[in-house]
Amino acid sequence: MTDKKVRLGIIGLGAEGGLYANLISQGTVPHMEIGAICDVLPEKKAKADEFGVPFFSDYIEMLESGTVDAVVTTVPHYLHPEMGIAALERGIHALLEKPVGVYTKQARAVIDFAASKPELTFGVFFNQRTNPLYVDLKNLIDSGELGALRHTSWIITNWWRPQGYYNQSEWRATWGGEGGGVLVNQAPHQLDLWQWMCGVPKKCFAKLAFGYKRNIAVEDEVNAIVDFGNGATGHFMTCTHDMVGTDRLEMLFDKGKVVVDNSKKVTITRLSGPEQEISENMGMEQVMQLFMGKMDTADLISTEEKVYEATFGVQHSTVMENFALNILEGTPLVAPGAEGINGVRLANGFHLSSWTGEEVDLENFDEERYLAELNSRIAAEGKFGQRS
Numbered sequence: 318m319t320d321k322k323v324r325l326g327i328i329g330l331g332a333e334g335g336l337y338a339n340l341i342s343q344g345t346v347p348h349m350e351i352g353a354i355c356d357v358l359p360e361k362k363a364k365a366d367e368f369g370v371p372f373f374s375d376y377i378e379m380l381e382s383g384t385v386d387a388v389v390t391t392v393p394h395y396l397h398p399e400m401g402i403a404a405l406e407r408g409i410h411a412l413l414e415k416p417v418g419v420y421t422k423q424a425r426a427v428i429d430f431a432a433s434k435p436e437l438t439f440g441v442f443f444n445q446r447t448n449p450l451y452v453d454l455k456n457l458i459d460s461g462e463l464g465a466l467r468h469t470s471w472i473i474t475n476w477w478r479p480q481g482y483y484n485q486s487e488w489r490a491t492w493g494g495e496g497g498g499v500l501v502n503q504a505p506h507q508l509d510l511w512q513w514m515c516g517v518p519k520k521c522f523a524k525l526a527f528g529y530k531r532n533i534a535v536e537d538e539v540n541a542i543v544d545f546g547n548g549a550t551g552h553f554m555t556c557t558h559d560m561v562g563t564d565r566l567e568m569l570f571d572k573g574k575v576v577v578d579n580s581k582k583v584t585i586t587r588l589s590g591p592e593q594e595i596s597e598n599m600g601m602e603q604v605m606q607l608f609m610g611k612m613d614t615a616d617l618i619s620t621e622e623k624v625y626e627a628t629f630g631v632q633h634s635t636v637m638e639n640f641a642l643n644i645l646e647g648t649p650l651v652a653p654g655a656e657g658i659n660g661v662r663l664a665n666g667f668h669l670s671s672w673t674g675e676e677v678d679l680e681n682f683d684e685e686r687y688l689a690e691l692n693s694r695i696a697a698e699g700k701f702g703q704r705s
Contacts, residue, residue: 318646319348319645319646321348321645322347322348322349322350322641323348323349323350323386323387323410323640323641323644323645324349324350324351324352324353324384324385324386324387325337325341325349325350325351325352325385325386325387325388325389325637326352326353326354326355326376326379326380326384326385326387326388326389326409327351327353327354327355327388327389327391328355328356328376328379328388328389328390328391328392328400329355329356329390329391329392330354330355330356330358330361330364330365330391331391333391333414334354334356334389334391335364336630336633337389337391337633337637338351338354338364338368340630340633340634340637341637342368345630345631345634346634346637346638346641347638348638348641348642348645349637349638349640349641351368351370352370352371352384352385352386353365353370353371353372353373353379353382353384353385354368354370354371354372354373355372355373355374355375355376355379356372356374357374359374370384371384376388376400376403377403380403380404380407380409381407385409386409386410386644387404387409387410387411387412387438387640387641387644388400388404388409388410388411388412389412389413389414389442389637390411390412390413390414391414392414393488393494393495394416394418394419394495394496394501394502395419395423395494395495395496395704397413397414397416397417397418397427398413398417398418398423398424398426398427399427400413401413401417401427401430401431401439401654402426402427402430405427405430405431405434405437405439406430406434408437409437410437410438410439410640410644411427411431411437411438411439411440411654412438412440412441412442412636412637412640413427413439413440413441413442413654413657414441414442415441415442415443415505415506415509415657415660416441416501416505416657416660416661416664417441417654417657417658417661418657418658418661419495419496419497419501419661419704420496420661420665420684420687420688420691420704421658421661421662421665421682421684421687422684422685422687422688423704424657424658424661424662425658425684427439427654428654428655428657428658431654431655432655438640438643438644438650439653439654439655440636440639440640440643440650440651440652440653440654441652441653441654441656441657442633442636442652443506443509443510443636443651443652443657444506444632444633444635444636445506445509445510445632446509446510446513446636446651446652447631447632447635447636447639447651448580448625448627448632449625450577450580450581450583450625451510451513451514453583454514454575454577454583455513455514457575457585458514458515458568458570458575462572462573462587463570463571463572463573463574463575463587464570464571464572464573464591465547465549465570465571466515466516466545466549466568466569466570467548467549467569467570467571468549468550468551468552468569469511469515469549469550469551469552469566469567469568469569470551470552470553470554470565470566470567471507471511471551471552471553471554471565471566471567472554472555472563472564472565473504473507473553473554473555473563473564473566474554474555474556474559474562474563474564475559475562475563475564476499476503476504476555476556476557476559476562477557477558477559477560477562478503478531478557478558480531480532483531483532483533487700488701490502490531490533490534490535491533491534491535491698491700491701492534492535492691492694492695492698492701493695493698493700493701493702493703494700494701495535496691497535497536497664497668498527498533498535498536498537498557499536499537499538499539499555499556499557500536500539500555500664500667500668501535501664503555503557504539504555504664505660505664507553507555508553508660508663508664509652509656509657509659509660511551511553511566512659512660512663513656513659514568515545515549515551515568516545516546516549517545517659517679518543518544518545518551518663518666518679519543519544519545519546519678519679519680520543520544520676520677520678520679520680521541521542521543521544521663521666521667521670521676521677521679522541522542522670522675522676522677523539523540523541523542523666523667523668523670523671523677524540524541524671525538525539525540525541525667525668525671526538526539526556529556529558530558531557531558534694534698536668536671537556537557537558538555538556538557538558539553539554539555539556539667540552540553540554541553541554541667541670543663553667564577564578564579564580565577565578565579566580571591571592571593572587572588572590572591572592573585573586573587573588574586580627581624581625581626581627582622582623582624582625583622583623583624583625584620584621584622585620585621585622585623586618586619586620586621587618587619587620587621588617588618589616589617589618589619595617635651636651636652639651662679662682663679665682665687666679666682668687668690668691669683669686669687669690672690673690688704688705691704692704
């Protein structure tokens, strides 16, 4: 393995950017070092001085300084695509924070541009794809052991945010400044994991509540139904006003079921064969035992439970190390940038369905219609410029 290191430029030294800088400086990303730091706040220079790296207030100057081989964009969501394009057109590898864009037309612009630069690495920071729990489930599902998906439901309501959270800045929870609410800010990781494991949905129908229990313009509650094709369906629910909160993922397959509680405990139930075959081969005597609660299912069902322990920062370090090794050695990316559009399209589809009351075709998603609807809401806010 090479002993070379990728010099990373961190654009935006806030909470996420600071975390990444600390992880790299602590040596948890063996093939990466901090090349430079960029932030619009001049007081952040003191932190760059602590790391002993150059500081820039203009990210274009950093990209053209020769001090970085790659960048990570820990900035407001709308800026990810344009910064990614600016880096790639200057021969700099780009790792974009999630989401890869706020709307699909914007996301597609950076994805298409990256495709024209195959010599450069383009990734999206989906650190949950390195979570051992979801890695194991992805491998299990892809193996075909459980058969085809029938239905799935993810209730992820443990994003409680008080009003003060939204009041801390003018851009937060606005259409023009943030581009959405819980779907854009809190839930992108779950949207990505859901379609990464279950497949990319083909259609959706959604009911969203905008400013339901918070004084905001964007969505703070989501209920959505998706169609995966071949009869498989799914339900996604999330919100930011549930103080108790739930995190429960269920996936039913032809030959078993997976339940994940609190992104920590996994229960895998395996059937002795396809459920339909079990049904067809069951005699009336067994059916009567079933009705009386006396049927012995020991030879039909087996259950496995596993609890995963989370280690803070490991997933983020793993994504950065994987990104660095792709640049240096061609190691396959855990989260290629092009895959970032799937979650963006799903969130956009939920918005559009709720705005119009229609089922939305995600395979032939009308990007211009979505953008027109988004811009009408940005215009109504009267605080921000419209998007193109």
